[in-house]
Amino acid sequence: MNKKEKIMEATLDLIRDHGFHGCPMSMVAKNSSVAAGTIYHYFESKDELIMELYHYLVAKVVDAAQSGDDDQLPFKERFMRFWHNMKKLYVQDRSIHRFMEQFYNSPYFTEEMEMTDNQWHNWMRNFFTDGINSGELRSGVKPEILSIMVHGTILSSVKVTIYHGKKMDMDQINLGHIAEIVWDGIKKQPEAKS
Amino acid sequence: MNKKEKIMEATLDLIRDHGFHGCPMSMVAKNSSVAAGTIYHYFESKDELIMELYHYLVAKVVDAAQSGDDDQLPFKERFMRFWHNMKKLYVQDRSIHRFMEQFYNSPYFTEEMEMTDNQWHNWMRNFFTDGINSGELRSGVKPEILSIMVHGTILSSVKVTIYHGKKMDMDQINLGHIAEIVWDGIKKQPEAKS
Amino acid sequence: MNKKEKIMEATLDLIRDHGFHGCPMSMVAKNSSVAAGTIYHYFESKDELIMELYHYLVAKVVDAAQSGDDDQLPFKERFMRFWHNMKKLYVQDRSIHRFMEQFYNSPYFTEEMEMTDNQWHNWMRNFFTDGINSGELRSGVKPEILSIMVHGTILSSVKVTIYHGKKMDMDQINLGHIAEIVWDGIKKQPEAKS
Amino acid sequence: MNKKEKIMEATLDLIRDHGFHGCPMSMVAKNSSVAAGTIYHYFESKDELIMELYHYLVAKVVDAAQSGDDDQLPFKERFMRFWHNMKKLYVQDRSIHRFMEQFYNSPYFTEEMEMTDNQWHNWMRNFFTDGINSGELRSGVKPEILSIMVHGTILSSVKVTIYHGKKMDMDQINLGHIAEIVWDGIKKQPEAKS
DNA sequence: CATGAATGAGGATTCATTCAT
DNA sequence: AATGAATGAATCCTCATTCAT
Structure with a gap:
């Protein structure tokens, strides 16, 4: 290194x-x-170090997210691979998530940055756009919304895994269900909803 | 004051x-x-100020969450009230959300605190337990998992509202849909799925 | 109180x-x-509190010093009583000595104070003047000198008692000797010295 | 420097x-x-600065004490050299004495330090042990006691010199006598005394 | 007399940054 | 390129003292 x-x-x-x-x-x-x-x-300065670290990590996250992805696969399969790639990344090394959460809620992260080209948001938008276009995801919901929602849920399930992992004597089956639940929420809905 | x-x-x-x-x-x-x-x-110290502020805000959050709640109502109605209470709280005053995000990812928040009696987690666990017991929510998923997931999604949708709000010219209808999507994910499922 | x-x-x-x-x-x-x-x-102020405390303690010390004193007694007897009174005072309550040592070496204690009427120095000067006048102490040495010397030695022997007391397995006879040694040093000397 | x-x-x-x-x-x-x-x-901190200063001064004091010492000399001569070395050190630069007096009576100086290897106490113990072994000093008194006593008296005579020096118009001869007085107290005593 | 909340100048310590080597 | 001693402004915290009650 x-x-x-x-x-x-x-x-x-x-x-x-x-x-x-x-x-x-x-x-x-x-x-x-x-x-x-x-x-x-x-x-140049500590601020620049932090900013470079941020970009370095975003690249790492995008790399991890698209590992094994293939747009020829059924979208549910692609979604599950994405889900597990992300969970693996965040669970194996908590530092990325912890850095990001603090970064996003610090003055380092300005509104302009959000608006500016952002590799990670772009990647996710494209990913979910694929799912919408292929008719496998709900229509009528913007891909930006889907991506933030899904990512938020991944982070939540990481928290579950990390904090409650052993303590709660939680069987792995239950944890695995979360991805299914989310998929049920975002997949193309049959017709009328209650 | x-x-x-x-x-x-x-x-x-x-x-x-x-x-x-x-x-x-x-x-x-x-x-x-x-x-x-x-x-x-x-x-006593800056640390104590931060810790007291945390507990003060947790109390505020629990208060907001249960505003207008009534266990006689159908659970979907209770869920939607909860959802909108939380979104209102986080969107109207971003400070609570920003504080919490930083707090949870800082050394102030220790694993012990997570395990220890925590008003907010208790409230959420009880809330979702009601839904499971009444048969209106998926069974087979622990209420702790549901609560972390749902809350994570609320936070994500808050981010959507705040950061993308104006920029994306996003119609309110779409945003309102998120609660529905999540509800679809957690509600009692009709039968087996692939 | x-x-x-x-x-x-x-x-x-x-x-x-x-x-x-x-x-x-x-x-x-x-x-x-x-x-x-x-x-x-x-x-009026902290300084005044310290100064009053000083005078309060000086009075206590003088009181202790002259306890049981009687100018009709042989001077060696008076000296021994004085010696043991002081040792008892300092050993029983270390705070007096500790306060004094710090006080004397702090800016609270000015040169003027030293020069000014000082109950304690006066008492000691008078005490040793008695011994010189009665011919029981060395002549040719000012009582001021005798008093500072003797008092310094008492303090030293207090230190011995306190710090080394148990550790050194020191028999009481040896410690008791110190007063004798000092007495030998200050008493009327027979004649020529080596 | x-x-x-x-x-x-x-x-x-x-x-x-x-x-x-x-x-x-x-x-x-x-x-x-x-x-x-x-x-x-x-x-590392102010406390450490004070502690290092203490050790630095102890080394200085030991240096001064043994200046010109020679174990072939008669012990009285060695004693007088020691005495005058110390007086010179303390009188010429009052800072060492003032520091030590405050240090010893402050919480910086703990009982453990007293017990622990202490250059200065070691040096003095060895010095007076020489005098006892050669038969020139009183037997039956531990060297530790002699050293604390003698040093205490030196400090006292320093105080005399400094505080009363000019004021009392004290002739140097008298002051010089103090060492003699102390020597008379600690030297081999002719025979039994009451 | 007594209280103790409030003050703010002053003290110990940290830390991003510079620069001579 | 690399070093790490040196800087001093900024930070957290203390404490003698005041004053409204």
Whole structure:
């Protein structure tokens, strides 16, 4: 791993373990085994380090999301693969999610950024647009809405897995059901609803 | 409003506008019109202020959630009231949502807290247990799972409303549909599905 | 005990246990069971409280020193009584000595105070002047010098008693010798010295 | 002088002039011509600065004590050299004495420290053990006791010199006598006394 | 007399950033 | 490129003192 990545990974670990607060540059330096001054060769400022880390993680997330995807497959299959890719990513390494949640609710994340081209939102929009166009998903709901909703539910199910995992003696079958429930919610609905 | 609440509200506003960073005690003092030292009469430390603010907001959230609830009503009606109460709460005053998102992903929120008696989780568990017991919700899914899932989706739909609201020129009808979609996902299912 | 004394005693205890630093007025208030404001009815300021405490303790020390003294007795007897009175006082309650040592080496204690009438130094000067005049003590040494020397040695022997007391398995006979050694040093010397 | 020593010396000066109070880090910084933050490169905290200063001074004191010492000399000569070394050290630079007096009577100095290996006490114990073994000092008194006693008396005579020095118009001869008096107290005694 | 909430200047400490080496 | 000592503004917190009740 090159120095720049080492610095970003150290920052990420620090944020996972000690929050956005607990990652002073001095500690980033120590944890990535470089001198404090060296960080400033790779990043103009701490803000820039955080911003680059954000983009680095977005790329990682998109990569994970589309692993094994194939637009020739039935959309339910594609949806399930997406779902499990994301869950795996978030469960295996909590740091990504934790970073993102803090990032989105911090002043680093401005409204402009949201509006601007965003790899991750673009990918999701396209993905769900495919499902709508192929007639396998509900029509009449914008893909942006579907994507935010689905992603929110994935994150929630990650929380369930992580926090309650052992404590609640929850059988895996139940947890697996969540994806089905969500699929039932977004799939093409037969006709009238109660 | 008493001084303690004034301090908490000032902190909350600061966190909304400038994130978990960006609320130095000096600014909390200024925004709540008390001297810096006064804060320490009411809170032992900044950490304690944050923790008390959390509990204060949880109480507010539970209050909002159960507004107009009545266990004699059909569960779909109760669900829709709950849904709209929550959305109203989170959309009208973004500060609660922003605080919570940051809080849950910060070191303030420990695993123990999750496990410990938690007003909000208790309320939600009881609520969804009612729906399961009355046969109006899917059986075979634990109420804890339903509550985390539903709440996660509410938060997501709040994000849609807030961030994309104007930009996307999204008609209100579509947004209203989300609750229906979720209801379709959690309601008693007719029979077997693939 | 009246309120004023209660405040002074609380201050003294605090200084013994936590040093000159660790006695904020708030804690003095708590430990003496009065409100913070009340202290300012009895003392103009913290400085004044410390100064009054000093004078209060000086009086206590003089009282202890002259307990059982009688200028008709042989001076060696008077000296031994004095010695044991002081040791008892300092060993039984370390706070007096600890306060004094810190006081003397703090800015509270000015050179003027040293020069000014000082009950305790006066008492000691008079005491040793008696010994010189009666021919039982060395001549040619000013009583001021004798008194500071003797008192310093008492304090040292208190330190021995307190710190090393148990640890060193020191027989009481040896400790008792110190007064004898000092007496040998200050008593009228026979004639030529080596 | 390196920066670490400059900081310690500035602290010492401040304590001499304004007591253990009266040396805020900001002033230590100013007096040692470094930035406030720099102090924390060399010392973890103010407490650690004080503790290191203590050890630094103990080393200085031991150095001074053994200056010109030679175990081939008669013990009286060694004793007199020791005495005058110490007096010189304490009188020439009052800061060491003032620091020590405050340090020993503050919570910085714990019982454990007293018990623990202590350069200074070790040196004194060895010194007086030599005198006892060579038969030039009283037997039957532990060297620890002799050392505490003698040192206490030196400190007292320093106080005499400093506080009363000019005021009392005390001839140097008298002051010089103190060492003789103490020597008379601790030297091998001719025979039994009442 | 007594209270204790309120004050705000001052103290210890942190931390992003710079710069001589 | 890399270092890490140095900086000093900013932060959290303390505490002597006041004053309305």
